[in-house]
Amino acid sequence: MIAPPIPRAVVLLSGGLDSTTTLAIARAEGFEPYALSFRYGQRHSVELDSARLVASALGAKEHVIADIDLRQFGGSALTSDLPVPKQRSADAMAEGIPITYVPARNTVFLSFALAWAEVLEACDVFIGVNALDYSGYPDCRPEYIAAFETMANLATKAGVEGRQRLKIHAPLIALTKAGIIRRGTELGVDYAWTSSCYDPAPDGAPCGACDSCLLRAKGFAEAGLADPLLSRFGLADA
Numbered sequence: 001m002i003a004p005p006i007p008r009a010v011v012l013l014s015g016g017l018d019s020t021t022t023l024a025i026a027r028a029e030g031f032e033p034y035a036l037s038f039r040y041g042q043r044h045s046v047e048l049d050s051a052r053l054v055a056s057a058l059g060a061k062e063h064v065i066a067d068i069d070l071r072q073f074g075g076s077a078l079t080s081d082l083p084v085p086k087q088r089s090a091d092a093m094a095e096g097i098p099i100t101y102v103p104a105r106n107t108v109f110l111s112f113a114l115a116w117a118e119v120l121e122a123c124d125v126f127i128g129v130n131a132l133d134y135s136g137y138p139d140c141r142p143e144y145i146a147a148f149e150t151m152a153n154l155a156t157k158a159g160v161e162g163r164q165r166l167k168i169h170a171p172l173i174a175l176t177k178a179g180i181i182r183r184g185t186e187l188g189v190d191y192a193w194t195s196s197c198y199d200p201a202p203d204g205a206p207c208g209a210c211d212s213c214l215l216r217a218k219g220f221a222e223a224g225l226a227d228p229l230l231s232r233f234g235l236a237d238a
Contacts, residue, residue, distance in 0.1 A: 015050030018128035041071025106139035177219025
């Protein structure tokens with residue numbers, strides 16, 4: 001008896017904690033993962049180094065790093081020379097949309113994922129967005145994911161011809177950061193591979209003060225676990 005083919009999935013992979021956990025989940029759910037990262041004009045390449053390590057360690061069938069340049073538009077501390085906010089309180093992070101929001105980034109990324117999924121004849125795309133412990137980004141909300149999925153199924157030749165019914169998976173969307181870390185730990189993820197910092201040092205060491213670092217630290221603390229990334233850089237006691 002011939003075994004059915006393993007279903008393919010495109011997994012958006014930034015090299016951060018959330019997308020790494022998402023890749024591990026896709027693999028655990030029986031998908032053959034194709035990892036997609038972006039060199040989009042971001043402040044640093046540290047996350048892409050992490051993405052390469054993660055894709056290899058978690059067994060991605062293929063890892064593509066696509067080149068686009070959102071720095072041409074700017075509008076974000078991650079794609080311009082605007083300063084990255086540091087040491088903000090939880091209340092401050094919960095209020096409004098921060099300057100680290102990159103205009104339309106997830107829409108751009110998901111559009112690339114949609115294109116690759118059509119070529120791969122894959123019906124599944126995974127994205128590590130989260131609507132609880134996050135910085136208020138509009139393109140991390142459940143209603144956004146649902147709307148993009150509806151649009152995606154109107155947008156491709158494969159969809160129009162009835163050969164593809166695309167599903168956007170957002171397995172972390174209702175989890176806290178601590179819940180994400182626990183889930184990834186259960187799946188054997190080594191978070192020392194990952195990079196979450198918006199403004200890391202040249203060697204990749206996290207700043208420990210940007211919103212992403214603070215949310216990551218909060219997640220590990222609430223999960224009752226030590227962050228192995230800090231140990232990697234000798235910052236465990238920081």
